[in-house]
Amino acid sequence: xxxxxxxxxxxxxxxxxxxxFAQTMEEVQxxxxxxxxxxxxxxxxxxYQCVGNEDNxxxxxxxxxxxxxxxxxxAFAQDVYFSDRRIYKVWDQSSSGGDVxxxxxxxxxxxxxxxxxxxxxxxxxxxxxxxxxxxxxRNSREPVTLTHHEMNSGLGFLLVNKCGVWLLYDKEPNxxxxxxxxxxxxxxxxxxxxxxxxxxxxxxKNLNFHSYWTFENPSNVRLPDGNIKHEYQINFRNTDYTxxxxxxxxxxxxxxxxxxxxxxxxxxxxxxxEEAKKIDKKQENILNLKNQRNSGRIAFDFMAIVGxxxxxxxxxxxxxxxxxxxxxxxxxxKEHNKMIFDIQEKERAKISRDIHDSVVQDIRxxxxxxxxxxxxEASKQRQTKIEDLATDCIVKLRNICYxxxxxxxxxxxxxxxxxxxxxxxxxxxxxxxSSRTHIPCYLxxxxxxxxxxxxxxxxxxxxxxxxxxxxxxxxxxxxxQVSIFIKKDGSTLLIxxxxxxxxxxxxELNRRLKSKDHLGLKSMKDRMDLIGGSIEFFTxxxxxxxxxxxxxxxxx
Numbered sequence: 001x002x003x004x005x006x007x008x009x010x011x012x013x014x015x016x017x018x019x020x021f022a023q024t025m026e027e028v029q030x031x032x033x034x035x036x037x038x039x040x041x042x043x044x045x046x047x048y049q050c051v052g053n054e055d056n057x058x059x060x061x062x063x064x065x066x067x068x069x070x071x072x073x074x075a076f077a078q079d080v081y082f083s084d085r086r087i088y089k090v091w092d093q094s095s096s097g098g099d100v101x102x103x104x105x106x107x108x109x110x111x112x113x114x115x116x117x118x119x120x121x122x123x124x125x126x127x128x129x130x131x132x133x134x135x136x137x138r139n140s141r142e143p144v145t146l147t148h149h150e151m152n153s154g155l156g157f158l159l160v161n162k163c164g165v166w167l168l169y170d171k172e173p174n175x176x177x178x179x180x181x182x183x184x185x186x187x188x189x190x191x192x193x194x195x196x197x198x199x200x201x202x203x204x205k206n207l208n209f210h211s212y213w214t215f216e217n218p219s220n221v222r223l224p225d226g227n228i229k230h231e232y233q234i235n236f237r238n239t240d241y242t243x244x245x246x247x248x249x250x251x252x253x254x255x256x257x258x259x260x261x262x263x264x265x266x267x268x269x270x271x272x273x274e275e276a277k278k279i280d281k282k283q284e285n286i287l288n289l290k291n292q293r294n295s296g297r298i299a300f301d302f303m304a305i306v307g308x309x310x311x312x313x314x315x316x317x318x319x320x321x322x323x324x325x326x327x328x329x330x331x332x333x334k335e336h337n338k339m340i341f342d343i344q345e346k347e348r349a350k351i352s353r354d355i356h357d358s359v360v361q362d363i364r365x366x367x368x369x370x371x372x373x374x375x376x377e378a379s380k381q382r383q384t385k386i387e388d389l390a391t392d393c394i395v396k397l398r399n400i401c402y403x404x405x406x407x408x409x410x411x412x413x414x415x416x417x418x419x420x421x422x423x424x425x426x427x428x429x430x431x432x433x434s435s436r437t438h439i440p441c442y443l444x445x446x447x448x449x450x451x452x453x454x455x456x457x458x459x460x461x462x463x464x465x466x467x468x469x470x471x472x473x474x475x476x477x478x479x480x481q482v483s484i485f486i487k488k489d490g491s492t493l494l495i496x497x498x499x500x501x502x503x504x505x506x507x508e509l510n511r512r513l514k515s516k517d518h519l520g521l522k523s524m525k526d527r528m529d530l531i532g533g534s535i536e537f538f539t540x541x542x543x544x545x546x547x548x549x550x551x552x553x554x555x556x
Contacts, residue, residue: 045072049103051112058136058143060090060112062103071100073114075134077143090144093128096447102158106165108193110136111146113165115156131156131189131196148195155184155211159238163258165189166243167198168236170211182248184211184258201261208236209254210246241283242276244269259283279420338530355401363393372408399432406463422459423451423486424464430484433470441470446487452553461527462495462551465535468524469497469547477501477545488553495549513537 029243052059059481073091091100093116103114112134132149134144153169170184186204200446235246243256247265253272256263257279260293266272367390375383406425427443434441454462466484473479479501513521521537528535533551 007509031165034398048100051103051110053136054111055104056108060103060105060114060134060144061087062100062114064099071116071377073100073103073134075143077136077138088143090134091132091146092153101155104158104165105161106191107162107429108160108164109133113158113160113189113190115151115158115167115169133191133196155234157211157313159236159243161238161258162240165191166238166258168209169246177320180206182207182210186243186245197536201256201263203261203263204256207254207263208248210248210250239273239276239278241412242279244272244276255279273470351404355397355404359397363390363397367394399436402428402432403467421451422462425459426465426484426486429470433474433482437474439474439479441482441484443484444486446485449486449488451489458531458551461531462549465524465549466495466497468520472520473499474499477503479544491553493549493551493553497547497549500544503541503543503545505541506539509537509539 013456024386040066042063045063046066047061047063048071049062050059058075058077061076062070063074065072070087071093074087076087100114100116103112105112114132114134116129116132131149133147135147137143137145151169155171156167156169158168159168165188167182167187167189169187185200186209187198187200188201237244241258243254243258245254245256246252246269247254251267253266253269255266255272255275259279264275266275307362330415367387370383370386370390373383378510406428409530423445429439430443433439470482473482477499477500482497482499485496485498502535508523513525515522525535528549528551531551533549535550536548537545
């Protein structure tokens with residue numbers, strides 16, 4: 001009992017020292033109510049263990065209460081401790097026959113672990129025996145949450161070292177002092193998201209260890225000089241890389257190498273401890289050598305990374321330079337195409353005006369003069385024929401003028417708003433095509449379609465692309481029917497031009513698109529690139545062709 005009192009006093013002294021060094025005098029005065037509020041809790045309490053986590057932000061205390069002699073786990077958190085000065089009870093499930101024999105913190109899983117697996121047929125709370133884990137929540141009202149793995153009655157003792165969490169567990173169902181709990185098995189515990197995995201090392205599967213220990217009843221050992229030493233039966237001990245476990249014969253000790261899972265037996269604890277220290281030193285030397293190699297490798301890797309970064313930067317610089325040149329070339333080509341198309345449009349407009357203002361007018365005058373001629377009855381038929389030929393010439397010349405420059409485009413100069421309605425222009429083109437070629441051409445607009453109002457440049461280039469498509473159909477497709485469908489897909493204008501002609505081989509089509517001899521197809525693609533759109537050709541031999549024209553309307 002005296003040892004318990006000393007332990008309790010030591011824990012309270014540590015708490016007081018921490019608080020005094022961390023607080024100002026005013027805060028110390030304010031912390032006095034903490035002891036008044038909690039002294040009743042500890043007045044009949046014996047502290048077994050007090051364990052903190054890595055940053056000392058949370059402590060768990062294992063105590064035994066005189067009344068009923070049962071175990072309780074308390075918790076207090078540093079950040080909460082100074083604010084409300086309360087200790088929280090997080091576990092109180094054992095009774096007069098239950099006991100908590102291990103309380104540890106694992107830096108691997110960042111959790112606390114303790115066991116309650118001792119039963120002498122007392123009135124334990126159901127399912128309280130087994131392995132428990134406590135996880136910090138950073139919540140002032142509930143500082144930890146608990147997870148439980150139920151085990152059979154018996155004793156379980158936990159240790160943690162640099163190789164993991166270890167459990168020495170004896171399933172002996174009754175409290176038997178005769179065999180001193182000598183049937184214990186070693187397990188390594190892995191915590192997989194709250195589900196515990198127990199693994200017994202192969203080298204220990206056929207061995208039994210001595211697990212019972214207590215600091216209440218020390219053994220008296222007579223030393224060579226005649227003095228008596230009190231040896232506390234802590235039968236499960238550890239170093240950084242080993243476990244030291246008392247054999248069932250009580251006198252011998254086992255050293256379990258956690259690195260390679262080998263195990264050796266020694267006649268005394270001192271010999272076992274000496275071997276454990278050798279294993280630790282050997283492992284530290286290996287780690288130091290590995291660190292030195294890693295340092296050299298890190299330096300080599302660093303140089304390799306630097307070289308890789310410099311090479312990558314050089315390649316990226318080259319690619320960026322190449323990309324800039326390509327963008328510049330593309331921009332120059334686009335400007336070149338724009339200039340060519342502008343010149344073409346101006347020349348077409350000039351030729352259209354010249355034909356309309358000179359040739360068409362002259363033929364109209366010729367027809368009027370022919371109509372006004374006074375001829376005899378025999379020449380009347382020839383006069384009428386000349387008039388019809390003149391009228392036909394006027395119609396053909398007007399169609400040529402329209403194809404050169406539609407009236408809708410010609411009526412707008414660069415100084416105007418330059419916004420034209422596309423649908424009406426394509427509709428006029430379709431009527432001209434059907435009238436001239438006698439090939440039925442149907443224009444369909446999607447239901448609910450809102451007519452886009454585009455800039456003159458966009459309308460002009462779309463018109464030329466559709467015009468070139470119909471010209472190609474007239475010259476090469478042998479089609480009997482053509483359809484044009486216009487719709488909007490989100491913010492994209494779509495125009496589909498489909499014919500039922502002979503089509504062509506896709507490979508031949510791709511060759512023509514890249515060839516300098518087929519300027520019509522290339523011109524269509526260049527025009528769409530110029531206004532930020534695209535054009536695609538879908539065809540097969542003897543299966544017609546479909547042309548898909550896309551133009552994002554946000555560019556309008």
